[in-house]
Amino acid sequence: MPQRARYLFVCTNRRADGHEKGCCAARGSEAVHRALKEELKARDLTRLHARACTASCLDQCSTGVTVLVEPDHFFYGHVTVGDVAEIVDAIATGGRVERLVLTAEELAQG
Numbered sequence: 423m424p425q426r427a428r429y430l431f432v433c434t435n436r437r438a439d440g441h442e443k444g445c446c447a448a449r450g451s452e453a454v455h456r457a458l459k460e461e462l463k464a465r466d467l468t469r470l471h472a473r474a475c476t477a478s479c480l481d482q483c484s485t486g487v488t489v490l491v492e493p494d495h496f497f498y499g500h501v502t503v504g505d506v507a508e509i510v511d512a513i514a515t516g517g518r519v520e521r522l523v524l525t526a527e528e529l530a531q532g
């Protein structure tokens with residue numbers, strides 16, 4: 423398969439219930455990953471434009487669901503299934519969804 427222009431790494435890390443850091447899986451990241459894959463496929467963007475992959479903890483737990491976009495090298499945070507269409511719109515146009523991009527301040531908090 424060809425190398426895609428972008429890879430979306432969706433944290434699907436799961437911690438035990440009640441863990442102080444929480445986790446992206448408990449916030450619905452597995453559904454976000456599935457929805458990203460489905461939306462990319464529905465728009466025929468999977469072959470060249472982007473691939474949605476699962477990832478272990480990206481160390482941005484407090485702002486999860488976390489999605490790392492490479493090679494652009496930025497994080498989306500607080501992602502829900504409701505954001506997926508907008509994220510894929512951005513993939514199709516080479517842009518990004520600014521309201522979801524984690525700020526330097528948020529990144530520092532982890």
Ligand code: FES
Nearest residue numbers: 433446480482483
């Ligand atoms: S649990 Fe998802 S970033 Fe840490």
